Amino acid sequence: MKKILFGAIGIVALGLSAPASAADLAARPYTKAPAPMVATIYDWSGFYIGINGGGGSSHKCWDFVAPTTGTLFGEGCHNATGGTVGGQIGYRWQSANWVFGLEGQGNWADFSGDNVSTLIPTQRNRSKIDAFGLITGQVGYAWNNVLFYVKGGGAVVADKFNIYTAPGFAGAGTLLASASDNRWGGTVGAGLEFGFAPNWSVGVEYDHIFLGSRTLTLNAPGGTAFQTDRISQNVDMGLVRVNYRWGGPVIAKY
Structure with a gap:
């Protein structure tokens, strides 16, 4: 009888204690899924404006034109060198890694030089570039x-x-x-640009200008024709450029 009584009491105690043990178990904590990685991709698209400065050299050769026959007689060459400063404005658009653009640039310059004529030793021929402008298209890879x-x-x-x-x-x-002359020609160049902030970039650029030859009549101070020369020239320049662009980086998720 005692064994039966004690057994019943044990079963009741076990039944009462089981729910309490389940309640004492700690709730499983919620773990948030890791956020996807985000990378900032620099976007070169947009309008930009900037300043530039550097130096250049223009190689010029003079040929005396005989008044009656038009025969050319060489007078020698010189390099007109100096500094330049100016600005540029343009627009670029980017497709994948390829960047395309249009740009206009204007610069003040002081490229000057001279040589004594090898044909007429009493004369010294001098040239100077005061300014230049470039209108160009660009193709780049970023x-x-x-x-x-x-x-x-x-x-x-x-x-x-x-x-x-x-x-x-x-x-x-x-x-x-x-004599003064505004001469048109062609230009080619290349540059390397680094975006150091979302809207700012700095770069270096080399440009070559092809100007060919042109025959000019140089006039004496009184306005009478003094001498006719065919003058050829080309220009080489190195520039440092700083640009501000309207726009900003895009966010790519992967």
Whole structure:
């Protein structure tokens, strides 16, 4: 009888204690799924404006044109060198890694040089570029915020040409004749640009301008024709550029 009683009591106690043990179990904590990785991809698309500065050299050769026959006689060559500063404005659009653009650029310049004429030793031929402008298209390839591009298009250069009395002769440095010329040509170049902030970039660029040859009549200070020369020239420049672009990086998830 006692065994039966104690057995019943044990079964009741076990039944009462089981729910309490389940209640004492801690709830399983909720773990949030990891957020997807996000990468910032630099976007070169948009309008931009900037400044540039650097140096350049224009190689010029003068040929005297005989008044009656038009025969050319070489007078020698010189390099007109100096500095330049200016600005550019343009628009770029990006497709995958390829970047396409259009740009207009205008610069003040002081590329000057001279040589004593090998044909007429009493004369010194001097040239100077005061300004130039470029209108170009661009094709580039971007590695995120690094852009390499090539460019090409048209160019115009403002030239001044002067003839002075050569050193060592009476009246050395006296202006004998002059002419001004706005010459059109073509240009090609290449650049490397680095985006250091969402809207800012800095880069370096090389440009070559093809200007060919042109025959000019240089006039004496009184306005009478003094001498006719065929003058050929090309320009090489290295520039540092800083641009501000309207737009910003896009966010790509992967």
